[in-house]
Amino acid sequence: MSTSCAQPRTSDTPDIERASGSTSVIDPFQFRDGLIPDEELDGLRRRKQHKPVAKYQGKQNELIISLLKPMEEHTEDARVEGEAYRLPVKIAVYASLAANLGLCILQMYAAISSLSLSLIATGIDSVFDVGSNVLLWWLHRKAERLDENRWPVGGARLETIGNIIYGAGPYLFSMGSVNLVVIVESIRTLASKDGDELSAFHLPSIIAVGAALAVKFILFLYCYSLRHQSSQVLVLWEDHRNDLFINGFGILMSAGGSKLRWWLDPTGAIIIALGVIVSWGMTIYEQFGLLAGKSAPHEFLQLVIFKAATFSDEIEKVDTVRAYHSGPNYFVEVDVVMDANTPLWKAHDLSQQLQDRIEVLPNVERAFVHVDHETSHVPEHRKNPRPAV
The missing domain is CATH 1.20.1510.10 (Cation efflux protein transmembrane domain)
Incomplete structure (x- = not known):
């Protein structure tokens, strides 16, 4: 799965998910506003014709709560x-x-x-x-x-x-x-x-x-x-x-x-x-x-995309995210975009911190974070096909 997700550039956006032990909620896209109260869901479930809507909204609530939950949790x-x-x-x-x-x-x-x-x-x-x-x-x-x-x-x-x-x-x-x-x-x-x-x-x-x-x-x-x-x-x-x-x-x-x-x-x-x-x-x-190497569930990909996009102000975009099985667990590949003038030490440290955070998520076997300054390149990390004779 690929995505191009711009990082919101607001002055009050946290730099990272903050220091260890922080439980502050990072919600720059206002996902929390999309939560449907339990009372409203219960009302939808009581109406037969609205049960599919209630089921969908219930899954959306679970997804939003999962996205907003800190990685440590x-x-x-x-x-x-x-x-x-x-x-x-x-x-x-x-x-x-x-x-x-x-x-x-x-x-x-x-x-x-x-x-x-x-x-x-x-x-x-x-x-x-x-x-x-x-x-x-x-x-x-x-x-x-x-x-x-x-x-x-x-x-x-x-x-x-x-x-x-x-x-x-x-x-x-x-x-x-x-x-x-x-x-x-x-x-x-x-x-x-x-x-x-x-x-x-x-x-x-x-x-x-x-x-x-x-x-x-x-x-x-x-x-x-x-x-x-x-x-x-x-x-x-x-x-x-x-x-x-x-x-x-x-x-x-x-x-x-x-x-x-x-x-x-x-x-x-x-x-x-x-x-x-x-x-x-x-x-x-x-x-x-x-x-x-079957792809990871869509909900897990969304979680990794959101955590990468909100990880730091230095990350301007999330170019590509892939997560696939390696046995029962996942290998995760993330391509992020930073400014071309970002110092090497900062790009390295931020990508390493993001990689470490992803690897502590449940069922993640290994994570790889690649940093670039543009999105025009092909994100595939594969050998070029052998030319036809």
């Missing part, structure tokens, strides 16, 4: 939130690991004892969940202990790689190969079945998968509130969400094949296998986006 809020969620995140990881191990045994018993194709499809997924869980846990621990001399960028990217492996493991093995066998067998059963004889109903298998469904639902609810606090918990939450569909649909189709129509069981196995493949494919695609 953003950092402190993130630190406090991280401390508060550290133990719940650890519980979510270890509880999911232990639950997947126990439920794997339970679901494989249900699949083998009933010979239901739908339950076999759910059992296969549970087997690979355990191995993937262990791999994910190990990679996240490894990321925290990487030698910074050998890995200067830290372990954040390794976490994203772990998430990709966690998704790609079941995708390549369980869904890409073993489940393919289940799909082929289900198709063969549908094509070769003679008569309308129902398969035997095996109650213990239904109860076993039902118990797994209940445990997964509890873990799903627990991880739901923590999914934005840890990329590891986010992937675990997606796994529990997927398993709710798998187990619930598997029970329905297996029981339906025993009580209603015989073809419901093999049809359910095909749908489960294909559904899980598509779901995990989307998860892998999203994680690859983080590793490949």
